[in-house]
Amino acid sequence: MFQNFKKSLVGAVALTVISTAAFAENWRGWNIHVDGYPNTIAMDKFAELLSEKTGGEVTLQMFHGGTLGSQPDAVEQVRAGALEVGNFNLGPIGPIVAEANVVSLPFVFKDVPHMFRVLDSEGGAAIAAGMAAKGLMPLAWYDAGARSFYNGEKAINTPADVTGMKVRVMNNDLFTGMIAELGGNPSPMAFAEVYQALKTGVVDGAENNWPSYESTGHFEVAGYYSLSQHLIIPECICVNTAAFEGLSADMQAAVTEAAQESALLQRELWAEREAASRVAVEKAGVVVNEVADKAPFQAAMAPVYEAYFETNPGLRPLVELIQATD
Ligand code: GTR
Numbered sequence: 001m002f003q004n005f006k007k008s009l010v011g012a013v014a015l016t017v018i019s020t021a022a023f024a025e026n027w028r029g030w031n032i033h034v035d036g037y038p039n040t041i042a043m044d045k046f047a048e049l050l051s052e053k054t055g056g057e058v059t060l061q062m063f064h065g066g067t068l069g070s071q072p073d074a075v076e077q078v079r080a081g082a083l084e085v086g087n088f089n090l091g092p093i094g095p096i097v098a099e100a101n102v103v104s105l106p107f108v109f110k111d112v113p114h115m116f117r118v119l120d121s122e123g124g125a126a127i128a129a130g131m132a133a134k135g136l137m138p139l140a141w142y143d144a145g146a147r148s149f150y151n152g153e154k155a156i157n158t159p160a161d162v163t164g165m166k167v168r169v170m171n172n173d174l175f176t177g178m179i180a181e182l183g184g185n186p187s188p189m190a191f192a193e194v195y196q197a198l199k200t201g202v203v204d205g206a207e208n209n210w211p212s213y214e215s216t217g218h219f220e221v222a223g224y225y226s227l228s229q230h231l232i233i234p235e236c237i238c239v240n241t242a243a244f245e246g247l248s249a250d251m252q253a254a255v256t257e258a259a260q261e262s263a264l265l266q267r268e269l270w271a272e273r274e275a276a277s278r279v280a281v282e283k284a285g286v287v288v289n290e291v292a293d294k295a296p297f298q299a300a301m302a303p304v305y306e307a308y309f310e311t312n313p314g315l316r317p318l319v320e321l322i323q324a325t326d
Contacts (some may be wrong), residue, residue, distance in 0.1 A: 025058045025243070029085035030074040032066040032191055037215055038237070038273050039142060040064050042266035045086050046237060049258035050313070054251055060085060070173050070190040079135035086244045088136070089144060089235045090127075091170040098312050099130030102319055104174045105308060106301045107294070109232040112143060114325065119234060123321050131236070137244045138236035139259035143270040144209055146229035150218065152198065155289040156226035159183060159300050168194050168206040177304040178230070180212025182297070191216075198222050211270070214277035225281065225288045228297060237262060 008048055029047070033040045047060040068074060068083065072094045077083040079096070102108060102123075107151030114198030118124060119141050128138050149156045149167070156162060167176035171188045179186035181323040187203050191212075197203045198221040205222060207230070213219055237259045244252060282288060291297070 004295055012183055015221065018203075023057060025084075025247070027058065027060045027084035027239075027243070028068075029060050029062045029087070030066075030068045030078070031062060031064045031087045032071055032074075033087075033212075034065055037211065038266050038269035039087050041269055042142065042236070042262045045149055045265050046258055046262035049219050049261055053254040053258050056253055057251055058247070060172050065223045066192055070192065072190075072240065075136070078238060078240050081240045081242060084240045086136075086238050087142065087235060088238050089170070089233055090232050091172050091175070091231075093131065093236075093238075094174060096180060097130045097134045097136070098315060099127050099318065101172070101174065101308070101312075102127065102322060103233050104172055105305060105319065106174070106178050106230045106232065108319065108322055112145060112232060115232050115234055116141070116143075118325050121320060121325065123325065126212060126318055131238070132241050133239055135241045136236075136238045137241045138238050139244075139256050140237045140263035142237070142263055142266045144235045145211070145270065145274055147207045147209050147231040147233070148226055148228045149207045150213060150222045150225045151238055152222045153204060153224065155224050156228065156286060157289065157291055158293075159296050161226075165205055166203045167204045168197060175231075175308060176244075176303060178301065181300045181303055183306075195221065201222040209274070209325060210277040211273045214281050219281040219284060219286050223286050225286055227289065228291050228294065230294075230297060233285075 029043060030230060031043050043062050047062050050060050052057050069077070071088065074083065074086050075088055075092055075096065078086045090100050090103050094104045109118070131138050154161065159182045162179070165184045166187055167179045167184045168187050168189045169179060176188060177188035189197060194206050195216055195218060198206060198218060206218060208218070213225060219223055219225070239255070244255065244262070249256065
């Protein structure tokens with residue numbers, strides 16, 4: 001009798017182990033950034049929290065430094081389910097998800113807190129729904145600060161300073177339009193190629209936030225950083241929609257909670273790194289200038305907005321909602 005009990009206990013334990021293993025989801029995640037970057041640390045934290053909160057039913061192996069490919073490729077891989085997770089900037093998602101492209105309109109947000117207020121409201125829900133419908137379920141938003149212009153020749157103060165300049169942008173027609181309207185030559189290019197392109201003069205300049213300008217070493221080959229702050233684009237922890245929806249409600253809640261906690265950490269680390277990156281590059285000799293009057297840059301963007309509304313007439317209310325959000 002005791003023997004039988006022992007046998008069935010062993011059987012039950014073995015069954016549990018098998019069933020847990022059978023249902024365990026082993027996800028793979030993409031991140032473009034290097035070790036020590038806020039997003040890298042926060043995505044590792046996400047992986048850790050995921051195991052903890054799901055009791056090991058969902059695990060995540062992170063691949064940092066863009067080792068699994070460029071961002072546009074990784075976005076497609078997550079959509080297709082070849083990868084389950086990505087820490088994406090919404091810039092390269094815009095061409096796929098019209099609603100998500102509103103955040104890539106130049107000067108659409110007043111500042112980062114404004115962006116988060118929008119994301120936490122109706123506007124954010126519309127963007128998230130659009131993304132989920134295209135296979136990219138955003139579980140939390142990361143801070144990516146504001147993007148400004150940099151180049152190796154001169155301080156940029158007016159649109160005329162951009163005229164004739166070859167400027168690298170992320171893949172998105174809004175960004176090529178933005179540079180063209182300033183009189184420059186836009187050059188869409190993968191992030192990993194920008195350092196060499198700046199160094200060899202394939203492009204004259206680029207644009208990014210403080211931490212990316214610093215962590216990539218772009219400041220070494222493009223020593224003028226001009227605070228145009230023309231783009232404020234959020235980033236996401238995005239999960240393949242089908243993979244997320246295939247989880248039980250409890251597991252979905254645990255995964256979402258892990259993502260939200262990771263985002264809280266990322267935003268804290270981001271604030272520290274933004275300040276530290278600026279100090280570091282200034283110490284290395286970078287010339288930083290405020291752009292005293294941003295109005296001419298904003299005015300030059302009118303055709304970019306018009307072209308956007310022409311292609312997406314239904315999204316005018318979303319843009320107006322953003323602009324009306326305090
Ligand atoms: C960074 C962003 C990356 C990537 C990069 C770029 O700020 O975090 O995801 O979009 O910019 O310029 O390609």
